[in-house]
Amino acid sequence: MRVLAIAAAALLLLNNGFNAGNAQAQVTALTNAMLIDGTGAAPQSGATIVMHGGRIAAIGRDVKLPAGATIIDLAGKYVVPGIINGHGHVGPAPHERQVRQYALYGVTTTTSMASDPDAIAEYKARTRAGDIRGARVLTTLYRFTTMLAPGAGYDYRTPEAARGKVDEIAAKGADVLKVWIDPQGGKVPRLSRDMVAAIVDQGRKHNLITGAHIVELADADMAIDEGVRILLHNVRDREVGNDFIARLKDRNITVISTLAREEGMFAYGNEGPGFTDNPFFTKSVAPERLTVLTGKIRESQATMPGRERAIRAFETDKKNLKKMVDAGVRAGFGTDSGGDPNRFFVQGFFEHRQMELMVQAGLTPMQVIQAFSRNNAEAYGIQNDYGTLALGKAADLLVLTRNPLDDILNMRTLEAVYIGGRKFD
Numbered sequence: 001m002r003v004l005a006i007a008a009a010a011l012l013l014l015n016n017g018f019n020a021g022n023a024q025a026q027v028t029a030l031t032n033a034m035l036i037d038g039t040g041a042a043p044q045s046g047a048t049i050v051m052h053g054g055r056i057a058a059i060g061r062d063v064k065l066p067a068g069a070t071i072i073d074l075a076g077k078y079v080v081p082g083i084i085n086g087h088g089h090v091g092p093a094p095h096e097r098q099v100r101q102y103a104l105y106g107v108t109t110t111t112s113m114a115s116d117p118d119a120i121a122e123y124k125a126r127t128r129a130g131d132i133r134g135a136r137v138l139t140t141l142y143r144f145t146t147m148l149a150p151g152a153g154y155d156y157r158t159p160e161a162a163r164g165k166v167d168e169i170a171a172k173g174a175d176v177l178k179v180w181i182d183p184q185g186g187k188v189p190r191l192s193r194d195m196v197a198a199i200v201d202q203g204r205k206h207n208l209i210t211g212a213h214i215v216e217l218a219d220a221d222m223a224i225d226e227g228v229r230i231l232l233h234n235v236r237d238r239e240v241g242n243d244f245i246a247r248l249k250d251r252n253i254t255v256i257s258t259l260a261r262e263e264g265m266f267a268y269g270n271e272g273p274g275f276t277d278n279p280f281f282t283k284s285v286a287p288e289r290l291t292v293l294t295g296k297i298r299e300s301q302a303t304m305p306g307r308e309r310a311i312r313a314f315e316t317d318k319k320n321l322k323k324m325v326d327a328g329v330r331a332g333f334g335t336d337s338g339g340d341p342n343r344f345f346v347q348g349f350f351e352h353r354q355m356e357l358m359v360q361a362g363l364t365p366m367q368v369i370q371a372f373s374r375n376n377a378e379a380y381g382i383q384n385d386y387g388t389l390a391l392g393k394a395a396d397l398l399v400l401t402r403n404p405l406d407d408i409l410n411m412r413t414l415e416a417v418y419i420g421g422r423k424f425d
């Protein structure tokens, strides 16, 4: 794997006519920043961050500036980790605009949680080689679901067949497995316990963890029993009790509440969600699509039969999130943004909306920042390279002009996004 990546990097450098020596030598130092590193530690004033070879080469207050470094003075500004989106979707193809949109909103890593085209694997290889065109991607490549494709059944119906598919996607470079356990109020069969058990177990053989899409507490319980490590949505059918919360903690489960998605299921209706005329939203929504959201979708969400249920699910998600975080459960961060272009969850903007809603649910801005950095990195097992801002880790970080700890909306005062130590624009 490693040899391949290096060979690919060399090839890319040749193809693009870059000089590998110069690229290696490029050193950038951000100085005088107020540093919020993602660990939950108090912000550190007067911080310097030296970025070299895509990583953080030095960080802190007493850092000697390397000779020849490009120095960027961030006096009066804030540095936070890049956003890791623990539940997103890149796809369907083409992916270029989508990964770029994520990155422009400060999402430096996103997951892609459905079935991806092979182009995503190629994109990931290029990104690893330093050719950064947008957010880094962690992908499932294929999700195990009982959702019926039009005119067809679902793909894998026996544990043996599912194990074979796990072997196949592991070989193709899947980063995480996903099981989709959702009877949709009886409209589709529920993915069985045997299937979940087989997928989780086969994943372990490839060192892959499994995350679960769930709605109901009973399904979350079953998934955790069978070794699922991440809940990719919060429990939304009822308020969780202390016994369930204790199990989440005992087993070190990460819960990703997708409040922005829950809101997006109903809030375009009636008066609207309050952001459809916000430039931070409209800048990435095509005018035709905006017309649909504020017209057809607004009408359908106002009158849809499941409206009350959707509102209740949103409120339940908020309550459960607050309860879990207060009890010490690891809250991840995700939105369910992207996916089918007819969905309502806008990549990039929805990550910022999610932050706002988590604060509305009762979390502090610091807890939100930890959720999208440290907690998500730990959840996905990438904490040695990503997540918090520390020596040796990837230089994926954001420069803000205002303090996000004063108001999480200040995460929108993005002045620069660095991915692998380079400014993304």
Ligand SMILES: [Zn+2]
Pocket (backbone or CB within 6 Å): 087, 088, 089, 113, 336
């Ligand atoms: Zn999803």
